[in-house]
Amino acid sequence: MLGNAMEWYDFGIYAYMAVTIGKVFFPSGNDTAQTLSSFATFAAAFLVRPLGGFFFGPLGDRIGRKKVLAITMLMMASGTLCIGLIPGYGTIGFVAPVLLVLFRMLQGFSAGGEYGGASTFIAEYAPDKRRGFYGSFLEFGTLIGYILAASLVTLLTAVLSDHELRTWGWRIPFLVAGPIGVIGLYLRLRLEESPAFAKVMEQSAATEAEAQGGEHGNETVREFKRIFLGQRRAMVICIALVAAYNVNDYMLLSYMPTYLSDTLGYDETHGLLQIVVVMIVLLTVIHPLGGLTDRIGRKPVIITGCGGFMVLPVPCFVLIKQGDLVPIFIGLLILGLVLVCFLATMSAALPALFPTEIRSGTLSVSFNISVSLFGGTTPFVAEALVDGTGNDYMPAFYMMLAAAVGLAAALAMTETARKPLMGSPPAVETVEEARELVAAQR
Incomplete structure (x- = not known):
């Protein structure tokens, strides 16, 4: 959890500094273009996240x-740190945005192995x-990372002038990634492999020996076929x-501060602060709701979320467009819940599907293909839709469309709560639970 928080702190600060970064690296007379x-x-x-998924996912197996x-x-911490060291467009010209894109792609490549690896690790343990x-x-942990990023950016925008923020203040959150990355790396090196994976490694020792003996290329082809042919429906x-999930997540947690400031003219600091408060509220809800899914199943909760996003975005955007503190917060909070x-x-x-x-x-592959096509493009698509149509409700419509797709998938998925992972023996928490399981199988 702590490692994931540090990883997504790195990824989140770019979203919250997007407007300022646009002014530093993309000089233009038009704020929207920036x-x-x-x-x-x-x-x-x-x-490049699918490439990271293609590389790190099978590597993790x-x-x-x-x-x-x-x-x-x-890799994530290094990419973030390097972004904080890039001179602006005014200093080195077009090389500045080129370097920015390169280091962002390094971040994306590393993120391609993050979610699949981390969720697999937790699910197997x-x-x-x-x-x-x-x-x-x-x-x-993801929310903690976003909260840390948004809080630091909020503090900087509150205490620094616009000129100070553009000239040097924007670098601070990126430079902080260095020591944060060292801490995260230490935590992850302290982990032990999951028992489920260790068992699989024991069973496949002969196959690995063959691959090391010169059949690695054939093994890679077979692995590719297993992933893309045998798991098509699950993928x-x-x-x-x-x-x-990602369209609505990035719309609310990444794009909304920009929507409030650029589209509605709302104070940027107040907008960020409200997003932080909403995320803190979500922290208090996520564990009880996760525990509830162990009792009633994952499908009912996912279907509820899809249904909520199919009907609530427009009413919530009506509240947000009021432009006052309380209606904006209520609208954001409803979407957050x-x-x-x-x-x-x-x-x-998701790990239980495979x-x-x-x-x-x-x-990793299926997750990052989807995130690449729909999640990461959400802020850009939302801003382009609003600018192109002049309709401030376009982000809400986009959220509703994504929810409809998710609802169809949720109805088609198999319930996996309280069941062993596919290809793994049952996992229990106590000796008593193990004895009950053995007795039930006799």
Whole structure:
């Protein structure tokens, strides 16, 4: 959880600094053009996330979840730190945005192995009857990372002038990534491999020996076929669920501060502060809701979230467009409470779609394809729709469309709560639970 928080702190600060970054790296007389350019760079990181998923996912199935999680942490922190060191456009010209895109792509490549590896790790360690509760810790960490990023950016925008923020203040959150990355790397190196993966490694020792003996290329082809031919239905369901989840997640937690300031003319600091408060509220809800999914199932909660996003975005945007503190906060909070239906379930539901021996690979690939196409492009698409149509409700319509896709996938998925992971033996929490399980099978 702590490692994930540090990883997504790195990724979140770019979203919250998007407007300022646009002014530093994309000089233009048009504020909208600068913001769109900044969000296009934000989306660029997501274009390479499938490549990261293709690379790190299967790698995690071969060398272990722990090593991949350490590598992705190191790469993410390095990319973020380097962004904070890039001179602006006024100093080195077009080289500045080129370097920005390159380091954003490094972030995206590392993020491609983050979610699949981390959610797989937690799912394989968790007991079957409490996988929802333990899985919710992953997104708890994501929220912590976003809160840290948004809080620091809020503080900087409150105490620094616009000129100070553009000239040097924007670098501070990125430079902080260095020591944060060292802490995260230490935490992840302290992990041990999950028992489920260790068992699979024991069973596949002969296969690995053959691959090391010169058949690695053939093994790679076979692995590719297993991922894309044997798991097509599960991957389509995963892609659709992730699309619904990520469009609404990035719309609320990443794009909304820009929507409030640029589209509605709302104070940027107040907008960020309200997003922070909403995320803090979600922190108090995510674990109880994750535990609830262990009792009533993942599907009812996911379906509730999809249904909420199909009917509530327009009323919430009506409140947000009032432009006053209380209506804006109520609108954001309602959307946040619907979003937590995804936050509390996805880390447990998605890994359970795939078998243990290829879980990291299949999950990473399908998750990152969806995030690349729908999640990372959300701020850019939303801003472009608003600017192109002049309709301030376009983000709400986009959220509703994504939710409809997610609802279809949720109805098609198989319930996995309180059941062993596919390809793994039952996982229990206590000796008494193990004895009950053995007695029930006799």
